[in-house]
Amino acid sequence: MYIGSTDGRGLMHCVWELIDNAVDEALAGHCKKIHIKLMPDNSVMVIDDGRGIPVDIEQKSKLSGVELVMTKLHAGGKFGSDSYTASGGLHGVGASAVNALSVRLDVEVDRGGKTYSASFQRGVTGLFKGDGPNGKFTK
Numbered sequence: 623m624y625i626g627s628t629d630g631r632g633l634m635h636c637v638w639e640l641i642d643n644a645v646d647e648a649l650a651g652h653c654k655k656i657h658i659k660l661m662p663d664n665s666v667m668v669i670d671d672g673r674g675i676p677v678d679i680e681q682k683s684k685l686s687g688v689e690l691v692m693t694k695l696h697a698g699g700k701f702g703s704d705s706y707t708a709s710g711g712l713h714g715v716g717a718s719a720v721n722a723l724s725v726r727l728d729v730e731v732d733r734g735g736k737t738y739s740a741s742f743q744r745g746v747t748g749l750f751k752g753d754g755p756n757g758k759f760t761k
Contacts, residue, residue, distance in 0.1 A: 625723070636723060639716035640668045647672030663754045665726070674731040677738045688729055688740045689747055692721045721745050725755045 625632040647653035653672035676687030722745035743759045750757035
């Protein structure tokens with residue numbers, strides 16, 4: 623993914639990739655609210671009330687839908703019979719590319735009355751102990 627630059631413009635490109643995912647849900651009629659919050663540690667939180675990233679284990683890869691979407695190219699929701707008729711972003715590349723460039727990326731998905739979470743550092747799944755980008759990361 624070409625993000626344009628390594629300064630603030632590149633960061634904004636990454637943020638827009640994540641916002642585009644929420645906007646796609648809204649345009650498809652699955653989302654009514656999108657919140658974008660700039661955090662004190664300079665991170666960004668994007669929250670929507672859409673369907674959420676699938677959480678079931680995908681049989682071929684043996685990864686959860688969240689891990690698949692966040693770590694594998696072209697694994698987003700813009701493909702197959704349930705794809706969006708119109709979408710922004712990079713067609714399944716955006717979230718995984720942003721993840722690969724992120725010192726810390728935390729995902730929470732609400733589906734079926736449960737909350738699922740996953741954490742990543744530069745595209746690698748793991749756990750953080752502590753808040754912010756300086757939290758200790760283990761694979």
